[in-house]
Amino acid sequence: MANVFAFVETRGGDVRKVGLEAVTAARQLADKFGSEVHALVFGPPGIGAKAAQIGKYGADVVIIVENASLANYNPEAATATAADRIKSGRYRAAVFSTSAQGRDLAPRVAARLGASIVTDVLSLEVEGNAIVVRHPMNIGKVIATIAITGTPAILAMRPNVIAPAQNLKAGRVENSQPAIDPNSTRVRVIETKQGSGGKLDLAEAPVVVAG
Amino acid sequence: MKIAVCVKRVPDMDVRFRIGADNVSVDETGLKFDINDFDAWAVEAALQLRDKNAGSEVTVISLGPDVVQETIRKALSMGVDRGIQLKADKVPFDGLAIAKALAEELKAGSYDLIFFGKMSPDSSSGVVGPMVSELLGMPCVTAISSLEIADGKGKAKRELEGAQEIVEFPLPAVLTVDEGLNTARLPSLKGIMAAKKKPLEVKPVQLPQPQITLRKLELPAERKAGRVVGEGASAVPELVKLLQTEAKVL
Numbered sequence: 001m002a003n004v005f006a007f008v009e010t011r012g013g014d015v016r017k018v019g020l021e022a023v024t025a026a027r028q029l030a031d032k033f034g035s036e037v038h039a040l041v042f043g044p045p046g047i048g049a050k051a052a053q054i055g056k057y058g059a060d061v062v063i064i065v066e067n068a069s070l071a072n073y074n075p076e077a078a079t080a081t082a083a084d085r086i087k088s089g090r091y092r093a094a095v096f097s098t099s100a101q102g103r104d105l106a107p108r109v110a111a112r113l114g115a116s117i118v119t120d121v122l123s124l125e126v127e128g129n130a131i132v133v134r135h136p137m138n139i140g141k142v143i144a145t146i147a148i149t150g151t152p153a154i155l156a157m158r159p160n161v162i163a164p165a166q167n168l169k170a171g172r173v174e175n176s177q178p179a180i181d182p183n184s185t186r187v188r189v190i191e192t193k194q195g196s197g198g199k200l201d202l203a204e205a206p207v208v209v210a211g
Numbered sequence: 212m213k214i215a216v217c218v219k220r221v222p223d224m225d226v227r228f229r230i231g232a233d234n235v236s237v238d239e240t241g242l243k244f245d246i247n248d249f250d251a252w253a254v255e256a257a258l259q260l261r262d263k264n265a266g267s268e269v270t271v272i273s274l275g276p277d278v279v280q281e282t283i284r285k286a287l288s289m290g291v292d293r294g295i296q297l298k299a300d301k302v303p304f305d306g307l308a309i310a311k312a313l314a315e316e317l318k319a320g321s322y323d324l325i326f327f328g329k330m331s332p333d334s335s336s337g338v339v340g341p342m343v344s345e346l347l348g349m350p351c352v353t354a355i356s357s358l359e360i361a362d363g364k365g366k367a368k369r370e371l372e373g374a375q376e377i378v379e380f381p382l383p384a385v386l387t388v389d390e391g392l393n394t395a396r397l398p399s400l401k402g403i404m405a406a407k408k409k410p411l412e413v414k415p416v417q418l419p420q421p422q423i424t425l426r427k428l429e430l431p432a433e434r435k436a437g438r439v440v441g442e443g444a445s446a447v448p449e450l451v452k453l454l455q456t457e458a459k460v461l
Contacts, residue, residue, distance in 0.1 A: 011374070073376065075351070100371040103329075104353045107306065107338035111345035116307045116422040119336050132426070139224050139332050142237060142428050146304070150422030186350040187384075191377040 002033040002092030005152070007082055007105070008054055009097050010043040012194065013071070015050045018097035018157070020057045020164035025124065025157045026095040027058030027167050032126040033092060036060035037169075040085060042078055044071045048175070055171015057164050063174045069182035072189035078105050080179035083112040086152055093131060093153040102156050110154040117154040118146055122161050131155070212267040214257045216291065216326040217313055217343075218250035219302070220275060220282040221333045228430070235425045237333075246282045249328025251289075251395035253388040257326050258290045258396070260360060268292045270320065274312055275302045280411060287406035288398035294411040304334055305421035310342035312416045318347055322383060329354040329387040337387075344385035352378050356391040 006026035008019035019041075026037045039059035041047050048064040055062055065081055086094050086109065096106035098120045110117035122134040122143070130147040133155060137144050148155075222242040229238040246254075254271065261267040271286040273279040274297040283294035297312055317325055325344075330337030344351030355367040360382070369376045370389060398406070440450045454461045 011371075079345070100354065100369065103337055104341060104369075107341040108345045108351070110338070111307065111310060111342035114307075116305050117336075117338055118423060119338060135335070136431075137333060137335050137428070138222070138228055138237065139335070140431065141224070141228050142230070143431050144304075144428050145426040147424045147426050148422065149424065187352060187378060187380045189376045189378050192371070193375045193377070195373055 003036045003038055003089060004030040004033065005082075005086050005089060005091040005094040006037055006039040006059065007094070007096045007102075008039050008041045009099060009101055010041060010047055010050075011073070011101070012192065013044050013046055015041065015047075015053065016097075016099070017164065018099045018102070018159045020054070021157055021159065021162050022095045022097050023054055023057045023059050024165045024167070025121075025155070025162050026093070027165070028162075029093055029095070029124060029126065029131065030058075030060075035092070038063060038085075038089060038091070040065065040082060042070065042081060042178075044068060048173070051171060051173050055169050056166055058167035058169055059171050060169050061172045061174055063176050065176050065178055067178050067182055070178070072192050073101055073104075074182045074185055074189065075104055075108065075187055076185035077178045077180055077182040079108040079112060081176075083109045084179040085176075086113060091152050093155060096154070096156040098156040098158050106154060106156040113152060113154070115150055115152055115154050116148065117156065118148060119156040120158040121155045122158055124155065212260060212264045212323045213321060214261060214267060214269045214324045214326065215272060215317060215320060215322045216250070216253050216257045216269065216286065217272050217339070218254065218282055218286055219247045219273065219328070219331045219333075220244050220279045221247045221331050224332050230428050230430065234427045237428065244278070244281070246285050247328050247331045248395075249330060249388055249390070251328075252390070252392050253326035253328050253386075254286050254289055254291060255393045255395040256358060256386075256388055257324070259393065260324070261292075270295060270322075272297065272313065272316060274299055274309060274416065276300060283411055284406050285398065287409045287411070288402040289396055290402060291409075293409055296411065296413045297416045298413050299416055299418055303418055303421055304425050305423050306334070306336050306338035306342055308418045308421050310339050310346055311419055313339065314343045314346035315416070316414070317343065324360075324382060325349070325385045327385070327387045329389045340385060340387035347385070349383055349385050350380045351385040351387075352380055353387040354389040355386055356389045358386070358392060
């Protein structure tokens with residue numbers, strides 16, 4: 001069965017809206033394949049409590065990976081865990097977010113799987129064997145239509161193009177472990193400073209007013 | 212230190228693009244090309260590190276047809292020591308195909324640091340740097356806006372949406388550069404003259420079969436003209452009503 005994988009982005013022990021959008025996009029694909037959405041939530045203890053919420057957005061299976069060392073994003077542990085699961089689950093497609101974290105994570109996962117990737121996906125369709133997506137180029141002045149024929153197809157959705165849609169599913173919960181020990185990784189995020197002069201979180205904003 | 216910087220030749224974005232007759236490329240007639248801004252900041256970061264660490268060398272690498280030699284010369288004129296062109300008929304859209312060709316070249320170089328721009332505005336994918344790191348099994352930090360290197364270790368800052376991450380990593384590593392890390396130097400006249408004599412090696416590469424295909428390019432739909440609801444405070448109630456009922460944003 002051509003199941004679809006979704007990576008649910010978290011920060012500070014909370015699911016981000018872009019994570020729910022990834023689940024909704026995965027649901028759209030899975031409905032076309034007549035298959036299941038398996039959503040992976042990766043974060044510190046307590047993140048599992050968010051599982052019911054993710055089921056509500058259309059995940060048939062919620063894979064919870066909790067670890068005390070995942071309070072900050074860990075690129076190597078996240079890459080290994082997502083790539084292992086996508087491989088062992090033989091997914092047809094894997095959906096990520098084109099956020100700061102997703103831009104870091106999704107290409108690594110794709111390269112590890114020897115798969116190509118399209119980021120900033122605006123819309124998606126299934127045509128025969130191909131997943132056909134739209135992607136902005138030249139700072140949005142050109143829109144490309146791209147066919148992905150390889151399996152797994154790795155997609156990263158542009159934030160705010162798909163509204164997280166409720167689609168009640170049982171959201172069967174599976175508990176899992178990081179594929180590698182987060183304490184053994186070479187790259188370590190030692191601190192995440194919230195709102196400390198960083199760019200505003202436009203990805204989470206429902207309306208942007210510009211002058 | 213041995214440092215590599217991978218750079219891309221990109222068109223100036225401040226134009227109205229036209230789609231080529233094949234429907235899958237941008238018409239390049241009249242477009243001006245230069246080194247990608249993010250890549251120029253990556254070159255600058257590499258040059259600053261080289262100048263602080265005696266005996267260091269910076270190599271610039273670009274994949275594409277012979278026109279990319281112009282981009283390589285630009286980096287050489289900024290002060291880079293030598294250039295490598297990975298010669299291919301065109302730059303494919305598939306980032307994995309580019310990453311594989313670059314990784315093959317980079318793995319032979321035993322570099323301590325490999326820099327990329329965080330993305331290029333033309334393909335707008337931003338995947339090649341992290342893909343190369345994965346193919347080489349090297350630590351990677353993407354989209355850095357500050358960098359300190361000392362004693363074989365590095366510390367960098369990444370901008371997130373509404374937050375920042377402080378990241379530590381060991382060398383050798385792959386880094387992709389965001390805006391704000393530095394201001395790229397302009398080539399001096401002396402630098403431009405010197406660049407003509409610097410080594411530029413040309414190596415033909417075979418690109419792997421892409422798993423993604425560009426079906427078509429099109430221009431986005433024109434935006435509808437804005438509407439002026441009225442002027443002054445008297446127009447506010449009408450504006451609020453329209454924002455609620457028509458735009459449905461309030």
